[in-house]
Amino acid sequence: ARSRKVSARLVKGVGLLMRQNGVEVIEGRATLCSPRAVEVALNDGGSRTVETRNVIVATGGTARTIPGIEPDGERVLTYRPAILRRELPQSAVIVGAGPIGMEFAHIWRTYGTSVTVVEMLPRVLPLEDAEVSAEVERAFRRRKVRVLTGTRVQRVERTEDGVRVTVTGEQGEQDLEADLTLIAIGVRPQSGGLGLEKLGVRTEHGYVVVDEMMRTSVEGVYAIGDVTGKMPLAHVASAQGILAVEYIAGEEPPPLDYKMMPRGVYCHPQVASFGLTTEEAVERGYEVRVGKFPFRANGKALGLGDYDGFVKIIADEASGEILGAHLVGPEVTELLPELVLARNWELTPDEIARTVHAHPTLGETLMEAAHAVFGKAIHI
Structure with a gap:
C-alpha cells in the first residue's frame, strides 16, 4: 500500500509540473499520420488530430515472455x-x-x-x-x-x-x-500500432533505431527510452529525453556514453556499477589495475551490521583513467554517483584517494578502493 501511495504522489507531482509549465496532456492511443501529425483516439471517446513540428516516441517497453508460456496475471x-x-x-x-x-x-x-x-x-x-x-x-x-x-x-x-x-x-x-x-x-519494445512502418521509420526487432541525437530515420521523428533498446533504465530514458529536446531546440548537447551509464539492482546486498569489467577492459587492450576494498573493514558498515560486499575500481595503468566501478553491499546505489562524477570529470583514483572522506561513512570505502588501485589501501 505504501509503494502505491509513493507512486501516486510522484505521478501527481509530474502532473502538477506539466500544468505549471503549460504542457497539455491528451489521454488516448496515438497513431502517427505523418511526421507532422498525430491522431489520438481519446480515452473518453472521439478522436483528435494534433499537428506538430517534431514527434518524440516514448512508448516504453513491456515484459518479455517465453514462447508457449502465456502469463495469466494470477499464477x-x-x-x-x-x-x-x-x-x-x-x-x-x-x-x-x-x-x-x-x-x-x-x-x-x-x-x-x-x-x-x-x-x-x-x-x-x-x-x-x-x-x-x-x-x-x-x-x-x-x-x-x-x-x-x-x-x-x-x-x-x-x-x-x-x-x-x-x-x-x-x-x-x-x-x-x-x-x-x-x-x-x-x-521488449512497445512500438506496434503507432504507424511507424507507414512513415518509414526504421526498426530492428521492434526497437526504433536512433542516432546519437535520438533521431530516427524520418526527419522530425525522435525516439527515447525502452523503445530504442539502448538501456531499459528510467534515468537513461530521462537523459535521452533531455538530449532530444535540447537538440530540437537548436542546442548542441554532447552524446550519451551508454557504457558509462550508472545502474543499480535493489536487492540485498545492493549492486551498483558502470563502465567496463576487468575482462572487458583486458579484451579492449588496456593494462589494468584493480582496487578492491571490503565493507567488512569499514566502521560504518560494521556499525550497521550490514557488511557483505566490496567496492571495486578498475583503472588504466598508463593514464590512471577510471574504466569502470563495480559495487556490491550496503546502500551502494547511493555511493556510485561519486565515482561516475569522478570518471566524467577525468579524475584518477589517486585524486579520489587524496580527497578526505568523512569518518565514519560508507563513502570511505571509495577512498580505500582508490588507494588500493596502486596498493596503498590503509585499512586492509
Whole structure:
C-alpha cells in the first residue's frame, strides 16, 4: 500500500509540473499520420488530430515472455501484475536472474516466501562483474533462496494448487512446484500500432533505431527510452529525453556514453556499477589495475551490521583513467554517483584517494578502493 501511495504522489507531482509549465496532456492511443501529425483516439471517446513540428516516441517497453508460456496475471506473472499483487505467495519460482528477478526474489524472501530462481546463463546478474554476481549468489543462498543457474525452463503447467515448472540443467530434468511463477527475462519494445512502418521509420526487432541525437530515420521523428533498446533504465530514458529536446531546440548537447551509464539492482546486498569489467577492459587492450576494498573493514558498515560486499575500481595503468566501478553491499546505489562524477570529470583514483572522506561513512570505502588501485589501501 505504501509503494502505491509513493507512486501516486510522484505521478501527481509530474502532473502538477506539466500544468505549471503549460504542457497539455491528451489521454488516448496515438497513431502517427505523418511526421507532422498525430491522431489520438481519446480515452473518453472521439478522436483528435494534433499537428506538430517534431514527434518524440516514448512508448516504453513491456515484459518479455517465453514462447508457449502465456502469463495469466494470477499464477503465471510478469513484473507489473507481480507489483500490484496484494497477496504474498507462500512459494514462487522466478524465471530470470537479472535485476527484476533478483529484486523480486529479495522482496518475497524478506517476507518469508520460499523462492527458487532459475537462470539459463551460468550466473545470476549475468551482465554484472563476475565477482559481484558471485557475492550476490552467496548472499541469496545464505538466505535460503534456491538458485539454479545454467538451467532452462521447458514448460509451465497450472495445477490445482499453483504451478509446476519443468526445468533442465546439470541435475537433469526436474519439476518445481510453487504457488506461482514470475517470468522476469527482460523487456521488449512497445512500438506496434503507432504507424511507424507507414512513415518509414526504421526498426530492428521492434526497437526504433536512433542516432546519437535520438533521431530516427524520418526527419522530425525522435525516439527515447525502452523503445530504442539502448538501456531499459528510467534515468537513461530521462537523459535521452533531455538530449532530444535540447537538440530540437537548436542546442548542441554532447552524446550519451551508454557504457558509462550508472545502474543499480535493489536487492540485498545492493549492486551498483558502470563502465567496463576487468575482462572487458583486458579484451579492449588496456593494462589494468584493480582496487578492491571490503565493507567488512569499514566502521560504518560494521556499525550497521550490514557488511557483505566490496567496492571495486578498475583503472588504466598508463593514464590512471577510471574504466569502470563495480559495487556490491550496503546502500551502494547511493555511493556510485561519486565515482561516475569522478570518471566524467577525468579524475584518477589517486585524486579520489587524496580527497578526505568523512569518518565514519560508507563513502570511505571509495577512498580505500582508490588507494588500493596502486596498493596503498590503509585499512586492509
